Amino acid sequence: MDVRRTRLASSSALGRVLLAAAALLPLSACPGGGGGGSPDAAPSAPDAASTAPDATPGAPDATPLSACAMAMQNAPTGASAPSFQDALPTATVNTWDSATIPTAGDANYPGGKYRTLEADGNGDIHPGCSTAGLSYTPATITDYPCAAKEYPFPNGVSEDTGKPIVLLIHGNSDSPAEWEAFLHPDPTSVTPPFDTEARDQLAELLPAAGYRTIAVxxxxxxxxxxxxxxxxxxxNIDHGWATPIAQRFIKQVIIANPNRKISLIGFSLGSTIVRDALRRLFVQFQDGDWDINVFSRVQDVILASGGHHGVSSYNSLCGTFTTMNGTAACEFGQRNTYTQVAFHEPLNGPALTGAGEPFGGWYETPCADGDYAFGVRDACGDNEVEYTTVTMMDLNDGQQQDEFVSEHASRLYPDACADNVLNTLNDFDTSGYFFNGLLRNHFGGVRSNASHTVIMNALAD
Known part of the structure; x- marks a missing residue:
């Protein structure tokens, strides 16, 4: 296994995002295959020194600042910091009739809007918040009415309460099965062949290491x-469908475990769901609607193959489809010609990179320095959140190998505040999960052995 680590200055369809248009996309069916794209030149970031300048000459025992804290010193605050309130509206109607193609701009269509777990004027709650018809026994979490799956500890292993509770947020067109071992029924039917024995995935690896593990x-x-x-x-689902469920999931696990921290792992669409849910929970705290600062309770945020700066399917789907495969694409932007879209504005914040460089924003790693989040200082409850991203590397000529994202699309900024890890071209998912391994490079971000090593090491740090 050869894992290349990079800082930003060095260098379900999404998650499966938008598989409805898979035929429109040049997906690679083998490792290292990929569509073209402009190279992701690594942006320059603010200078990050390892120590702070002396505030007072001769002052005794000045406390050194971390590289992240130094990088965040020029982050905007107050009137110069843009709003981090919701970019999407709240749906006034939670459900659709499953038969009618919505017209563009239909006020009653809930796609592209945050659905609510509380009843709308018709008495309907979010249709995805349900435990009906599950093939597994749902996790019991106080005041969480939606579905989640808790994974058992293997024989001889019990929970290590000194470790964070790990919450898994899956990608698009998917389910908790994304995190689980999978054996293809005919593994030798393709070249190269799939695994002939099921490999443990995070649903098995995390409990075996003593982590209590729950997947939304x-x-x-x-x-x-x-x-x-x-x-x-x-x-497909969009953030308006997914974020409210994940938000309640995270909130209720925190409330139910007052003396524990949580670590969050998101894949593909799940990566931006994690970030959006944390942002909304921080808004609740800032607005006085919740007495817990979510960032005081988070240890790790680990995001695999995320579309933080665009996806490949934006041009194909945004504006072409009025259903959630279209609204989801519109929430991401285009990966290799990325311009910040409205949904990303409160998530990524204003640009810290210079003109002509790939976009990176000030809000992307809230509380990585233990102080700054979304334009607010002293925002973290004296807690530093550790950020890790992982995706497949691009080719040296800039061709993008992940079927939906790229090196730049999946990174978080500033470079000193996240460990942005690149897997090699051989670190794809070898299990054949999801339509005979159709998106094996993309799923390698969370299902390859290399990614397992990155994730387990990040949790253990």
Missing amino acids: DLRIDLVDDPGGTTGNVSK
Whole structure:
């Protein structure tokens, strides 16, 4: 295993995002295959020294600042810091009829809006918040009415309460199965062949290491969009569907475990779901609607193959489909010609990179320095959150090998505040999970042995 680590200055369809348009996309079917794209030149970041300048000449025992804290010293605050309130509106109607293709701008269509776990004017709650029809026994979490799956500890292993509780947020058109071992029924039917024995995945590895592990289930099986060639045939979800469920999930686990920290792992769409849910929970704290600062309770944020700066399917789907496969794409932007889209504005914040450089924003790693989040100082409850990203490297000529994101798309900024890890071209998912390994490079971000090593090491730090 050869894992290349990079700082930013060096260098479900999404998660499966938007599989409905898979035929429109030049997906690679083998490791290292990839569509073209402009090279992701690494942006320059603010200078990050390892020590602080002396505030007072001769002052005794000046406390050194971390590289991240130094990098964040020029971050905007007050009137110069843009809003981090919701970019998406809140749905006034939570459900759709599953048959009608919505017209663009239909005020009653809930796609592209935050659905609510509270009843709307018709008495309907978010249709994805349900435990009906599950093939597993749902986790019991006080005041959390939606679905989640808790993984058992293997024989001889019990929970290590000194470790954080790990919460898993899956990608698009997917379920908690994404985190689980998978054995293809005919592994030698393809070249190269799939695994002939099921490899342990995070659902098995984490409990074996003593981590209590719970995966949210965003219930793509309950998507209420119409299907067909002009609809949402792959049951894609957008952030308006996913974030409210993940937000309640994270909140109630924190409340139910007052003396524990949590660590969050998101894959693909799940990466930006994690970030959006944390942002909304911080808004609740800032607005006085929750007495817990979420960032005081988070130890790690680990994000695999995330679309923080665009996805490959934006041009194909945004504006073409009015169902959630279209609204999800519009929330990401285009990966190799990225310009910040409205949904990303409160997540990424204003640009810290210079003109002509790939976009990176000041808000992308809240509380990595233990102080700054979304334009607010002293925002972290004296807690430093550790950020890690992992995705497949691009080719040296800039061709992007992950079927949906790229090196730049998946990174977090500033460079001193996140450990942005690049897997090699051989670190794809060898299990054949998801349509005969259709997106094996993308899923390698969370299902390859290399990524398992990165994730387990990040949790142990």
